[in-house]
Amino acid sequence: MTEFSMTKWSDVYKIGIEIIDEQHKEFFRLAHHFFEDCLSDEGEEQVKSTLTALGNYAEKHFRTEEAFMKEKGYPDLEAHKKLHAQFIKIYETLHTSLKNNEPKETIVNETLALLMDWLKEHIVNVDGDYAKFSKQSLP
Numbered sequence: 242m243t244e245f246s247m248t249k250w251s252d253v254y255k256i257g258i259e260i261i262d263e264q265h266k267e268f269f270r271l272a273h274h275f276f277e278d279c280l281s282d283e284g285e286e287q288v289k290s291t292l293t294a295l296g297n298y299a300e301k302h303f304r305t306e307e308a309f310m311k312e313k314g315y316p317d318l319e320a321h322k323k324l325h326a327q328f329i330k331i332y333e334t335l336h337t338s339l340k341n342n343e344p345k346e347t348i349v350n351e352t353l354a355l356l357m358d359w360l361k362e363h364i365v366n367v368d369g370d371y372a373k374f375s376k377q378s379l380p
């Protein structure tokens with residue numbers, strides 16, 4: 242796997258709800274920024290601010306999804322919320338790795354890789370589930 246492909250968006254991640262697909266794309270874009278900043282030896286402040294942007298966006302996205310699922314009466318909302326909380330934990334390990342001055346390559350290859358694996362699996366399987374549900378429950 243090349244590091245570059247790790248943060249590359251592909252249409253296989255589309256779940257068919259436009260606003261959510263756009264947000265997922267933005268997620269990949271922000272993760273890619275973080276990846277680039279790490280590997281281009283940007284200053285510490287820049288790397289931290291890109292990571293903060295990614296975290297803020299994650300929160301915004303999770304709020305959008307959770308409100309959408311609630312509105313649709315999605316039965317697995319609580320379980321889904323727990324998975325979002327898992328993402329925040331992985332995200333926090335990125336912060337810790339930066340604070341501990343771990344080598345940037347290690348951060349990218351281990352923690353960012355973990356975060357992207359989570360994101361892809363979550364989009365395809367878990368977000369995909371509520372998307373299917375919302376389409377079935379159309380009036």
Ligand SMILES: [Fe+2]
Pocket residue numbers: 265302306364368
């Ligand atoms: Fe999502």
Ligand SMILES: [Fe+2]
Pocket residue numbers: 306321325363367368
């Ligand atoms: Fe989700």
